[in-house]
Amino acid sequence: MDNILIVDSVTKEYPGRVAVDSVSFSVKKGSIHGFLGPNGAGKSTTMRMIAGLLPPTSGTITLFGEIVFPEKRHLKNQIGLLPENAPLYPDMTVEDYLTFVGKLHHMKNIPSRMDEVISGLNLQDVRKRIIGNLSKGYKQRVGLAQAIFYNAPFLILDEPTNGLDPQSVVELREFIKGLAKEKTILFSSHILSEVEQICDHITIIHQGKIRASGNLGEIHRKFRQGLVLKLGLSPGEKLPDLSRFGHYEVGTTQHFTSEDQYHLSFESEHDFRPELVKYLVGQGILVHTVMVESPELEDIFLHMTETRA
Secondary structure (H helix, E strand, C coil), rough: CCCEEEEEEEEEEEECEEEEEHHHHHHHHCCEEEEEEEEEHHHHHHHHHHHHCCCEEEEEEEEEECCCCCCHHHHHHHHECCCCHHHHHHHHCCHHHHHHHHHCCCCCCCCHHHHHHHHHHHHHHCCCHHHHHHHHHHHHHHHHHHHHHCCCEEEECCCCCCCCCCCHHHHHHHHHHHHCCCEEEEEECCCCCHHHHHEEEEEEEEECEEEEEHHHHHHHHCCCCCCEEEEEEECCCCCCCCCHHEEEEEEEEEEEEEEEEEEECCCCCCHHHHHHHHHHHHCCEEEEHHHHHCHHHHHHHHHHCCCCC
């Protein structure tokens, strides 16, 4: 099964408004799929429907080949959910809470799984402490612990690094990457640089509609208007006229000890780097760097989520 999750023309209506409007996208097995959108875009509503907590008004959501309904309780064991506000019981200890989660999912190996998850998320020092007394960062780790505790093959992680210090963010990011070796993850974050580091596919939702969905590299290429190059020449080397390759503009120029870097934007989308290098070398110019520059995910996100009628 290539696509573990298929969201097909899903709409969610409330009195007086449409929160999600004919949304369609899919998530491939073994991927970390970024699900992005500004506040009020319909992202949380969509994730709640995928998790089986909320029924769609129309359309279908298929997970592991089976249509998702809130009534299908057995599917709950296949989904690990960390919502934006982690579902914690502040009067319980970390161990008692995870034991409770394990019993809800009829687990038989709770003690061994407890040690595994506690160790993986560095919760050893707080495993016997009351959750309500923990820092925000530790509470977030406990929230992730409950999502993965019963070994669901599909995870929905909404802002999993929220409230963590920079070192913990790096540790948790690597932990999530490790999870993807055995699980499929729908990952939401407002930190777009984090999404670029951890996700291989993304879907962008805005005003209840899908604005873009697919492989991150493909979306970068589709968004790019023309060919944008970073060209590094020997220090002091003059940039020749390159109009033979079409209309172009010279952006920022940076001078380093090793090279002078020129940022060039060509109207043509054709990748003519081999011809460009051959031409420059023929002019006696030593080329140090010639790289295609992709737009930042932040640029793509802002472009896709501009207010539209």
